Amino acid sequence: MVHSKVQAVTERIIQRSEETRAQYLAQVEKAHIEGRATAHLSCGNLAHAIAASPEKDKQLIVSGRGPNLGIVTAYNDMLSAHQPYGLYPPRLKEAAARQGATAQVAGGVPAMCDGVTQGRPGMELSLFSRDVIAMSTAIALSHDVFEGAMFLGICDKIVPGLVIGALAFGHLPSIFVPAGPMPTGLSNAEKVRVRQLYAEGKVGRAELLEAESASYHSAGTCTFYGTANSNQMLVEIMGLQLPGSSFVNPGTGLRDALNEAAVAQLAKITEPSQHTPIAKILTEKTFVNGIVGLLATGGSTNHTLHLIAMARAAGIQITWQDMADLSEVVPLLCHVYPNGTADINHFAAAGGMQFLMSELLEAGLLHGDVCTVLGDSGLESYCQDPFLNESGDGVVWRPTAKESGDTTVIRPVSDPFSHHGGLQLLEGNLGRSVIKVSAIKPEHLKVKAPAIVLHNQDELLERFKVGELERDFVAVVRFQGPQANGMPELHKLTPTLGVLQDRGFKVALVTDGRMSGASGKVPAAIHMSPEAVEGGPIAKVRDGDIVELDAEAGVLRVLVDETELHARELAQCDLSDSARGMGRELFANMRAIASGAESGASILY
Structure with missing residues (x-):
């Protein structure tokens, strides 16, 4: 039944x-x-x-x-x-x-x-x-x-x-x-270790390429x-x-x-x-x-x-x-x-x-x-x-066999890794988003910290390199949705945020972009809808605003008085760099008519 x-x-x-x-x-x-x-x-x-x-x-x-x-x-x-x-x-x-x-x-x-x-x-x-x-x-x-x-x-x-x-x-x-x-090639644990060492500047490009090539071989x-x-x-x-x-x-x-x-x-x-x-x-x-x-x-x-x-x-x-x-x-x-x-x-x-x-x-x-x-x-x-x-x-x-061949990899319904599925819907005054919870340790499912507002992932990497991110924060990376620039994946952020989390800081990501299948151990509220370019509330977040992400309760919000939040001007972003080059000019009409993430981010339906 x-x-x-x-x-x-x-x-x-x-x-x-x-x-x-x-x-x-x-x-x-x-x-x-x-x-x-x-x-x-x-x-x-x-x-x-x-x-x-x-x-x-x-x-x-x-x-x-x-x-x-x-x-x-x-x-x-x-x-x-x-x-x-x-x-x-x-x-x-x-x-x-x-x-x-x-x-x-x-x-x-x-x-x-x-x-x-x-x-x-x-x-x-x-x-x-x-x-x-x-x-x-x-x-x-x-x-x-x-x-x-x-x-x-x-x-x-x-x-x-x-x-x-x-x-x-x-x-x-x-x-x-x-x-x-x-x-199977290089173990995933070793691959991640080398990536994080590279993000910290402790190994060079040659060592990183060797590890990546042993993984994808x-x-x-x-x-x-x-x-x-x-x-x-x-x-x-x-x-x-x-x-x-x-x-x-x-x-x-x-x-x-x-x-x-x-x-x-x-x-x-x-x-x-x-x-x-x-x-x-x-x-x-x-x-x-x-x-x-x-x-x-x-x-x-x-x-x-x-x-x-x-x-x-x-x-x-x-x-x-x-x-x-x-x-x-x-x-x-x-x-x-x-x-x-x-x-x-x-x-x-x-x-x-x-x-x-x-x-x-x-x-x-x-x-x-x-x-x-x-x-x-x-x-x-x-x-x-x-x-x-x-x-x-x-x-x-x-x-097939009636029992798992390795319960560290796959388990029966009677003894799951979690009684909750691997994905969660987040809602609040910033809109709606999804988060992959299956890879996040329980102690990282809740983050409440000041926002650092960014308009592309390279900004965060530069601030990390000069030592500005040694603290608790929520990275709000906006203008990354379907209509803004085609909703790219933001995986360049993963090693850096992972390093900071390993150092004991409370960190999270909030974005109208994607992280996708390789989303890992850092809590990431993604596919934020409505996106910033459509006037979504994510465009009203300012540096220093306290953002609360609670993946257990399904809550994502900025702790700002609702009257003030409503009155704030929407941030603007110069998206001209994403309009042309590498064939992107051919996709201008697609960006203009793409539906929101909750509708599949599609031009067809």
Whole structure:
């Protein structure tokens, strides 16, 4: 039986979304056509679509005997997680042929690496790349020659963008095909130690680069539990990829076998008798399952934006309040860096997604009666681990272990790390924001200190270098929202604030920008809404104002008389440096129309 609070939140979402969901499903029904897509093309259309295909594929497509599957890929060599995708298309085409199907690369989408752009001007394009990816996906599929679609993407904005784009073609059966995490490198604890030593000036750039290169050292996703791996958790718990396929390393026999199995399953659910479009998979219950997974794992705060945007693409309206209410009953079951010292490979070895989902299902915290890429079998089939078969060329699934392999990494519902989920909603006279609490020690959940007001993260770093920050303070970093400069991540602040906290000072961050999946041990109230450029109260905070952040009570406020606060002039900021250069001028219209963080920070919905 589903937990009463989970059921109540789900019903609230269904009621709130009744009109928009009905409109979306009507659109999906209108787009659905009986029979093979290519049968409805004119001869000229069809000739163009297959002109470069091998002769055997041409014959199969023209005959209409097998499905034609579109591949939308985010491949590039710079993202370690996406580099393996360079080898995927020919292999996926071969796998399709073995199913009596054909496959074509429908198009590519951009894929930028936030790890490369951290603290750089390019980071101001990062969030908007999600909506560009969604539109690029739509262009790829707009040729209307496919009965199903495969999506190759893993990292930060890429998976949400692909999902949004796929939902615009909600009538198509769709499956996500991951590439997996890189093997474990330098421990996360050692990486953090070197970063903080560098922030203090105790080691140089050579030592820092050596540590970073030992951490990020091969193909595959970065092994910490940031947005990329939170994406993988989400698409699996929401039934968009095969059970157990998220965290299998690239270049292994099991990885290859899972990829082939994904093609076979997609071909299967394109058949009329088993037709399973993505619109049928991504329902209100499925999005609630995604939120539950995010809370139980202490996942990326980016998904307080992305889940809202993805849901809206399906006609479903979810809010931060829904997430906060679920957080009251969903326990934190995982400690994976930055919430602990283990990495994603340790998580997978200790039981991973299968143990997690088994525990959440048994506790009634997930809706088990949902549709997935496996059809209408529900989530029970996702509590099984994949293995190579005896011949080593296929996959078999077996029931997962009933106990955690390492309770320092993943725990049962009966013995959680916390009875509260990994995220918290903060409210007060500064507006509304979110905070990731899963990585914060209890003694740091409450901070009351004078504000230091800044308009970019470099200002704080400079003041640290000259010794001005050896005290308790709350850094209020504003004019970092979607309309101001595209809402960049502010990770350059993390080592510095961490050093000051380790020195015994009470420190916190309040910002209308992002910190995202790698948010760590310093309390950070992020995504402040309304943002400063929209006239949000964060633009009225002054140096020395006492700011209170209480993550336990869900309170964030400036301790200023309300009459005085109301009367204060809004601060202004010269944003011209963010208007041009590094391609930012091309995104001016996006900044102008971007919705607020609580609405997904989107230009699309």
